[in-house]
Amino acid sequence: xxxxxxxxxxxxxxxxxxxxxxxxxxxxxxxxxxxxxxxxxxxxxxxxxxxxxxxxxxxxxxxxxxxxxxxxxxxxxxxxxxxxxxxxxxxxxxxxxxxxxxxxxxxxxxxxxxxxxxxxxxxxxxxxxxxxxxxxxxxxxxxxxxxxxxxxxxxxxxxxxxxxxxxxxxxxxxxxxxxxxxxxxxxxxxxxxxxxxxxxxxxxxxxxxxxxxxxxxxxxxxxxxxxxxxxxxxxxxxxxxxxxxxxxxxxxxxxxxxxxxxxxxxxxxxxxxxxxxxxxxxxxxxxxxxxxxxxxxxxxxxxxxxxxxxxxxxxxxxxxxxxxxxxxxxxxxxxxxxxxxxxxxxxxxxxxxxxxxxxxxxxxxxxxxxxxxxxxxxxxxxxxxxxxxxxxxxxxxxxxxxxxxxxxxxxxxxxxxxxxxxxxxxxxxxxxxxxxxxxxxxxxxxxxxxxxxxxxxxxxxxxxxxxxxxxxxxxxxxxxxxxxxxxxxxxxxxxxxxxxxxxxxxxxxxxxxxxxxxxxxxxxxxxxxxxxxxxxxxxxxxxxxxxxxxxxxxxxxxxxxxxxxxxxxxxxxxxxxxxxxxxxxxxxxxxxxxxxxxxxxxxxxxxxxxxxxxxxxxxxxxxxxxxxxxxxxxxxxxxxxxxxxxxxxxxxxxxxxxxxxxxxxxxxxxxxxxxxxxxxxxxxxxxxxxxxxxxxxxxxxxxxxxxxxxxxxxxxxxxxxxxxxxxxxxxxxxxxxxxxxxxxxxxxxxxxxxxxxxxxxxxxxxxxxxxxxxxxxxxxxxxxxxxxxxxxxxxxxxxxxxxxxxxxxxxxxxxx
RNA sequence: GCCCAGGUGGCGAAACUGGCAAACGCACGAGACUCAAAAUCUCGCGUCCGCAAGGACUUGCGGGUUCGAUCCCCGCCCUGGGCACCA
Numbered sequence: 001x002x003x004x005x006x007x008x009x010x011x012x013x014x015x016x017x018x019x020x021x022x023x024x025x026x027x028x029x030x031x032x033x034x035x036x037x038x039x040x041x042x043x044x045x046x047x048x049x050x051x052x053x054x055x056x057x058x059x060x061x062x063x064x065x066x067x068x069x070x071x072x073x074x075x076x077x078x079x080x081x082x083x084x085x086x087x088x089x090x091x092x093x094x095x096x097x098x099x100x101x102x103x104x105x106x107x108x109x110x111x112x113x114x115x116x117x118x119x120x121x122x123x124x125x126x127x128x129x130x131x132x133x134x135x136x137x138x139x140x141x142x143x144x145x146x147x148x149x150x151x152x153x154x155x156x157x158x159x160x161x162x163x164x165x166x167x168x169x170x171x172x173x174x175x176x177x178x179x180x181x182x183x184x185x186x187x188x189x190x191x192x193x194x195x196x197x198x199x200x201x202x203x204x205x206x207x208x209x210x211x212x213x214x215x216x217x218x219x220x221x222x223x224x225x226x227x228x229x230x231x232x233x234x235x236x237x238x239x240x241x242x243x244x245x246x247x248x249x250x251x252x253x254x255x256x257x258x259x260x261x262x263x264x265x266x267x268x269x270x271x272x273x274x275x276x277x278x279x280x281x282x283x284x285x286x287x288x289x290x291x292x293x294x295x296x297x298x299x300x301x302x303x304x305x306x307x308x309x310x311x312x313x314x315x316x317x318x319x320x321x322x323x324x325x326x327x328x329x330x331x332x333x334x335x336x337x338x339x340x341x342x343x344x345x346x347x348x349x350x351x352x353x354x355x356x357x358x359x360x361x362x363x364x365x366x367x368x369x370x371x372x373x374x375x376x377x378x379x380x381x382x383x384x385x386x387x388x389x390x391x392x393x394x395x396x397x398x399x400x401x402x403x404x405x406x407x408x409x410x411x412x413x414x415x416x417x418x419x420x421x422x423x424x425x426x427x428x429x430x431x432x433x434x435x436x437x438x439x440x441x442x443x444x445x446x447x448x449x450x451x452x453x454x455x456x457x458x459x460x461x462x463x464x465x466x467x468x469x470x471x472x473x474x475x476x477x478x479x480x481x482x483x484x485x486x487x488x489x490x491x492x493x494x495x496x497x498x499x500x501x502x503x504x505x506x507x508x509x510x511x512x513x514x515x516x517x518x519x520x521x522x523x524x525x526x527x528x529x530x531x532x533x534x535x536x537x538x539x540x541x542x543x544x545x546x547x548x549x550x551x552x553x554x555x556x557x558x559x560x561x562x563x564x565x566x567x568x569x570x571x572x573x574x575x576x577x578x579x580x581x582x583x584x585x586x587x588x589x590x591x592x593x594x595x596x597x598x599x600x601x602x603x604x605x606x607x608x609x610x611x612x613x614x615x616x617x618x619x620x621x622x623x624x625x626x627x628x629x630x631x632x633x634x635x636x637x638x639x640x641x642x643x644x645x646x647x648x649x650x651x652x653x654x655x656x657x658x659x660x661x662x663x664x665x666x667x668x669x670x671x672x673x674x675x676x677x678x679x680x681x682x683x684x685x686x687x688x689x690x691x692x693x694x695x696x697x698x699x700x701x702x703x704x705x706x707x708x709x710x711x712x713x714x715x716x717x718x719x720x721x722x723x724x725x726x727x728x729x730x731x732x733x734x735x736x737x738x739x740x741x742x743x744x745x746x747x748x749x750x751x752x753x754x755x756x757x758x759x760x761x762x763x764x765x766x767x768x769x770x771x772x773x774x775x776x777x778x779x780x781x782x783x784x785x786x787x788x789x790x791x792x793x794x795x796x797x798x799x800x801x802x803x804x805x806x807x808x809x810x811x812x813x814x815x816x
Numbered sequence: 817g818c819c820c821a822g823g824u825g826g827c828g829a830a831a832c833u834g835g836c837a838a839a840c841g842c843a844c845g846a847g848a849c850u851c852a853a854a855a856u857c858u859c860g861c862g863u864c865c866g867c868a869a870g871g872a873c874u875u876g877c878g879g880g881u882u883c884g885a886u887c888c889c890c891g892c893c894c895u896g897g898g899c900a901c902c903a
Contacts, residue, residue, distance in 0.1 A: 691840035
């Protein structure tokens with residue numbers, strides 16, 4: 001019977017994880033020294049929306065990836081600040097609250113409590129002193145302050161804009177609430193309605209937002225995210241061209257085109273139905289048809305109008321004509337929904353030969369098609385079966401015939417500009433940001449309307465404008481915002497003149513809450529400012545931001561915009577908030593997307609209860625490349641669990657046995673692993689880092705090596721992935737304090753450079769053998785070694801090598 | 817339609833700058849331990865030929881460049897994601 005002390009203690013993840021969660025809280029292990037840190041590292045992840053379902057595996061995948069990185073940085077000696085919060089305002093919460101009939105004020109705190117429990121359980125290195133909850137008046141007070149800064153700087157303005165309107169529910173609908181043109185709640189046909197709404201002038205910043213994307217001093221972002229933002233900003237170069245009305249009146253229709261080279265092929269024009277010149281153009285004969293078309297277009301909801309597919313082209317002839325400034329010919333002017341009032345000038349010159357949409361329209365209404373670009377070597381006379389949008393040379397374009405497309409653009413714009421008919425210009429796809437929401441669950445926009453003074457900002461000292469606690473938060477038949485129904489809140493003295501005035505009843509977009517939360521985290525304990533200057537200077541810009549590419553445009557662009565405005569107003573020294581951003585991938589399940597209907601949704605709690613948080617974390621990081629995502633398979637957790645069991649056993653043996661002599665290949669593996677895992681962690685290549693750790697463990701086991709120093713290395717390197725287990729192992733090794741007080745072990749390059757290397761020998765490009773040669777041996781030496789090798793000789797035979805390719809220390813290829 | 821990322825064993829994947837394809841893991845098979853099972857340990861595991869040594873073939877498909885291609889070029893097919901009547 002062995003003494004009890006040598007009985008191996010089994011690894012019990014539940015006990016270990018509970019113990020260390022408590023220790024971390026008691027010892028305040030995860031709290032950064034915000035005012036004194038010497039090597040500050042702000043490790044940010046996208047704060048979750050606290051849904052009723054709880055954290056899903058996608059959240060945990062992202063958080064584990066970010067947390068693993070933060071823990072690695074900590075082991076490198078950085079003072080890591082890793083905060084978390086809750087993006088709890090917004091239409092998602094409100095719609096869910098409506099659906100289940102529970103007030104969001106009750107629902108959201110309940111969800112947040114559940115999220116906190118789950119976040120604690122998975123073992124994130126969170127600083128729980130610095131939590132942001134966007135629905136807390138102590139936070140949204142400063143969201144309102146941000147609005148006021150933009151307002152005062154002239155970057156917030158009000159203008160009429162269209163919204164989706166359900167005539168039956170008498171309420172505004174978000175685009176997501178419109179399904180196939182019908183209200184998702186009552187099924188009525190959705191219409192457009194025009195309301196006065198607040199906008200931020202993000203378009204003023206388009207140029208800078210684009211330029212910084214390619215400035216490595218300011219931003220190092222995932223290429224896919226940069227690409228998405230570039231496309232969203234959507235800069236295009238072209239010209240505005242004026243087409244005079246054909247009846248001799250002074251007016252002209254101004255169009256925007258990116259293809260001025262095709263102007264000789266402009267055989268008609270199309271205006272958006274709302275275009276102001278339609279009334280001037282329409283003839284008596286066409287008036288009835290035009291009015292009917294405009295009314296039908298106005299009635300359609302926004303989603304349907306913008307949806308494309310293979311939709312048939314519709315439109316109506318106005319009866320009016322304009323003059324093509326290039327040909328001098330009169331061309332008919334039509335109106336059609338496919339031309340949008342809010343892009344370009346709301347009017348186009350239609351070149352059916354070289355634009356797919358114009359071609360479809362011309363085909364539908366029998367309009368003439370004139371080809372003006374021909375691919376080299378083709379017959380320009382053949383009728384087109386479809387629009388030709390490729391490259392070529394100009395034809396049927398007078399003196400410009402024979403020019404290439406790019407030359408043609410320059411020449412024609414120059415020619416038209418001389419006659420005052422064209423101006424080179426650029427356009428952006430980006431629109432101003434509409435932040436008004438005709439809803440309850442958000443921060444009230446801090447504006448008061450006074451009959452005498454107009455729109456007056458609420459004084460900063462009076463913030464927050466608290467969201468009143470009203471039981472009837474649902475939109476109802478009255479057609480008025482829920483907040484407007486409460487007179488005691490709605491009517492308020494004008495901050496300027498004291499007269500009875502009315503509050504703005506819209507709340508702001510959730511994306512405004514999340515467009516500055518990273519500025520608040522270090523300063524959540526500061527009551528009288530949105531963010532403390534010294535803390536901000538110490539911790540920002542964010543050193544690492546990890547999140548999903550679903551936020552590649554909106555959240556990440558709005559955050560950049562708000563930071564840029566605050567920078568210009570002198571509130572912070574930097575204009576880009578996130579120096580490094582990395583997009584992570586998506587998790588699918590058993591090869592398919594997760595969905596409730598498929599019944600393959602992963603409930604993290606169940607897996608953590610069964611396997612422990614460390615195994616779950618490790619599996620998430622192992623199942624595929626972090627930045628690409630991967631396939632979650634329930635039987636895959638066994639691998640990481642067996643690995644952790646082996647680590648646990650090695651620690652037990654190391655504690656029990658004295659160290660023996662360490663074999664050279666074990667030593668080499670140790671240093672290779674130190675190097676490889678550090679490099680992989682830095683690059684977020686977690687799956688291969690874990691594979692390297694597994695190899696290290698396999699080597700230690702095969703060599704029957706329980707050397708304490710090597711096992712200590714292993715524990716430190718496992719710590720970013722399996723923090724609870726690593727802490728327990730650290731303690732069992734007899735080390736003091738937290739493993740996160742240790743330093744990442746540096747590899748010794750001398751250990752890794754062996755005296756001899758194995759060189760692959762190819763004959764005619766096919767691998768035939770391997771030879772051991774001295775490191776950095778020359779070609780002659782390696783060739784001699786290869787030719788002395790029997791295996792190689794079989795393939796070379798008596799032939800004289802025609803050519804020899806030598807890659808030092810790697811490969812020798814003999815071509816015969 | 818446009819943009820981006822991919823396509824490699826039964827499965828998840830690896831291969832860093834054009835240089836040993838399949839590391840690591842799952843599943844599976846055989847064996848050891850066990851009364852038995854589980855756990856654990858050992859071995860095997862791309863396909864074909866071969867008792868074996870070994871050989872031939874193999875990274876979605878078809879071409880090309882190269883001494884050499886999963887990697888570069890051209891043309892296709894398929895999957896995932898984003899944008900989408902943006903002139």
